[in-house]
Amino acid sequence: MRTGGRFGHTEEPVDTLLARTNYFRETYVYGEEVFSPDAAFLMDHDRLVTAARRLHGRPVIEPSILYANVMVPGQELAVHTDVPEFRGANRKTTPQWLIVVMHHSGLFSEWQMPIATGICYFGGGEGGELAYYPDGPGGDARVYRPRHNTGVMLDTDSVFHGVDRVRGDEAQLPLITARQRLGYAGDETWEVSDADGETVAKYRTDEIRLSVSWKAYCFSDQAERDAWRAHSDDLTLGTILDRLEADLRQRGTLAGERPPDAAFGKMLIDAYIRFPAAG
Numbered sequence: 001m002r003t004g005g006r007f008g009h010t011e012e013p014v015d016t017l018l019a020r021t022n023y024f025r026e027t028y029v030y031g032e033e034v035f036s037p038d039a040a041f042l043m044d045h046d047r048l049v050t051a052a053r054r055l056h057g058r059p060v061i062e063p064s065i066l067y068a069n070v071m072v073p074g075q076e077l078a079v080h081t082d083v084p085e086f087r088g089a090n091r092k093t094t095p096q097w098l099i100v101v102m103h104h105s106g107l108f109s110e111w112q113m114p115i116a117t118g119i120c121y122f123g124g125g126e127g128g129e130l131a132y133y134p135d136g137p138g139g140d141a142r143v144y145r146p147r148h149n150t151g152v153m154l155d156t157d158s159v160f161h162g163v164d165r166v167r168g169d170e171a172q173l174p175l176i177t178a179r180q181r182l183g184y185a186g187d188e189t190w191e192v193s194d195a196d197g198e199t200v201a202k203y204r205t206d207e208i209r210l211s212v213s214w215k216a217y218c219f220s221d222q223a224e225r226d227a228w229r230a231h232s233d234d235l236t237l238g239t240i241l242d243r244l245e246a247d248l249r250q251r252g253t254l255a256g257e258r259p260p261d262a263a264f265g266k267m268l269i270d271a272y273i274r275f276p277a278a279g
């Protein structure tokens, strides 16, 4: 919203912006929990594991999650970095915005888990290109155009990235709201249904953009993996906030008392997170 995004969409009504980004997700595997045995074969897929080793130059790969994103025509995903993970600070223990601040501050790198993200594309759909900034937020965007049965591997915690708009008939886009479900109805047709089970929109298979994302921890050796498993060197919330506060004071951003939580949070986001400029 602040930078105007890749295409300057901020003129649109809030409802439209929400519908554009309110895409569908299905989790197949999360840690030890397997929700879709049919998709689980991708977890240890050779090509993904090999690419992840190359990405960080770390040989011990521990696949952690697998999920699908499904987008319909008119949907897109604004430029962002993913929520990373630190020993002692993950989505289950720590607010996501704070984890992103921790990453961009660079103050906690010794606790950070190097993660590789693979995005696999299946089926058709028009648009929905992956836009990413390999030279940092100040550099130019590059674009990967998805093709059936291909994948990309990148460090989505560090590299800003987004999904350009899925092209096609946007007539049904305003009907997409929170808490709806998308399901296959047979005959190459997908139906969006609301909380009551009423069908509110229909799409053909070749209109939707399906990607399956895979994330894996990348360790340099077994000892590092063991330290993560044993929680022998975990951060605490107190340590995290104290270290950030000390850094703000050193930068001259903060003087006097630490502000109340909400104001302190906004101060941290403004101080550390820099998005790419529009265009």
Ligand SMILES: [Fe+2]
Pocket: 080, 081, 082, 156, 161
């Ligand atoms: Fe992402």
